[in-house]
Amino acid sequence: MGFFSPLCKISRRGKYFVLLLLLLSVLAWIATFSGETVKSGRFFSATPQTLIKEDTLRVKVNTWTEATNLLKTPPPKVECPQESPLLQGALKLSFEASLKLKDVVSDNKGVTEGEYTPPDCTARQSVAILIPHRSRERHLLYLLHHLHPFLQRQQLHYAIYVIQQAGDATFNRAKLLNVGYLEALKDYSWECFIFHDVDLVPENDHNLYVCDKQPKHLVVGRNATGYKLRYKGYFGGVTAMTREQFLQVNGFSNTYWGWGGEDDDLRIRVELQKMKILRPPADVARYTMVFHKRDSGNEINKDRMRLLGRTQQVWRKDGLNSCSYKTMSVERLPLYVNVTVDIGKP
Template identity: 30%
Template sequence: MVRLRHIVGGLLLCLACTIAVSIFFAFSLLNPTQSCLFPSVTKGKIRYNSDWGSHQLALIVPFRDRFEELLVFAPYMQNFLNEQKIKHKIFIINQVDQHRFNRASLINVGHLQSREECDYLAMHDIDLLPLNPALNYSYPEGGPFHIASPDLHPRYHYRTFVGGILLLTREDFELVNGLSNKYWGWGLEDDELYARMKKAKLNISRPKDINTGQKNTFKHIHDTKKRKRDTARLYNQREATRWRDHQTGLNTVQYRVVSKHKLMIDEASMTVINVELICNYTVTPWCDHKSVKSSKHRR
């Protein structure tokens, strides 16, 4: 009688476990937020679902000496893009030579290093974080899409401004031959890119129906006191960079990849590419400061 009681108790326990497991799986199937809306992350790798589409974004970040900003930027952007179901890879193009910072050349390098994996790119400043979830990072089928519109950017408001955050397809970026490599130091490379895109008759579009403005669409985290911009104009730099550059671009950028590393910040995975840019002193003697030998020229 005691043995029978044990057998019955065991059967009831098994039955209860079976019912509990069945309810769990049924609930999982009925609750799509557990399995469909967000990617699963395993050791930094995201497994995307089919509803994320076929395109993959290269988030290209020109970089030097801004690690504390990277600590904020990478996790924030990964979460922002995941919410939009944007398949993406983050590429930090770190300039490790002793020349002045060259944002345009680093973006050219980033495209060359990422184009086998990604079919469109975002030229993205590390100090500009999108706050409004309506800012769309999806594939720009209609031509270049300038997310950091002059109507929305916290600092730059002129009509031809295309800096900050700009999306282009791989084909459009190669059509305009990337960016000019002549812009060592801060500024003007985006204005020259605007001229390239207009010459190629590309339609530049910007966000519409955004319910935020210049004060609350983006967070600008650049500390001008801590990082003064390198605005020096040396030799004939001012005159030589005033006009459209027909000589340099994606097909002439000279560089050496020193090393590549996978880096994780929280759950954000990225590829850090350490790059030495090569200066043609005959074309751009202003790539170095005359009196500064340090590698800490900061943008």
């Protein structure tokens, strides 16, 4: 018995192996037969019943694919609320000498080439921030440091454009802002434009950087003037106008070289169109002005009063429709779009 016992065990394993081979052979034969039947049915003996079954199967497969794709697609964003829940109100601003550009970039990872879109909702407005600039790098750094998180808390879709005046000719803030408007519209059909001086930093994020049915003046007070309006009718520093409003007044005048006059000229243009200037509450529209000396090349414009006296006669032909310039470069930096232009000389 000891001799035959291992042989019995081997025979038992062999039976299982044979059965497995037979099962695999049957499955292979069925698959081959089915394939031939399908081919035969398609090309030679397709019946209405066969076609109906194939169509039904195809519909089921397509439906399943569509359902799978829907699961992969994120749900549509809802519109951002009228008042952002992220607003913090008045904040104490800091202007640390140790601040570096790389720090500001690191703090604003949601910003790409100067542009930001709220991740969780659809912004109520798309806003272009235009900053005229020359030789004010430190002021620009402080402004970017505070302005990016300020705008993000307002849940805006925005982009910041810095318009650099090339050369050493007398500075022309107004013409640079006209250039910024025209250049920004090449990127996107922005609904709202904020014309923003580089040395003014907003203190309260309830001062909303959005446009209204009428032009808005956002600087009611600043630290340099005891937080009071500089003078009745003041329309400078930071202003907000829709794309259509700015086009309607033909933008800024291009003829104000040096400091002063261009913002009063814009106010006259607004008034000529029977528009009314709006302002936020005084306790909200507050700014810190980063102090500096008068820039070389931006001396007081002694001709400004004469130019203001003829605004009513020339506004239709002096503005956006007569703004000539040469674009030297457009650099899409992490925190802003840097547009360098040659705007000529006085």
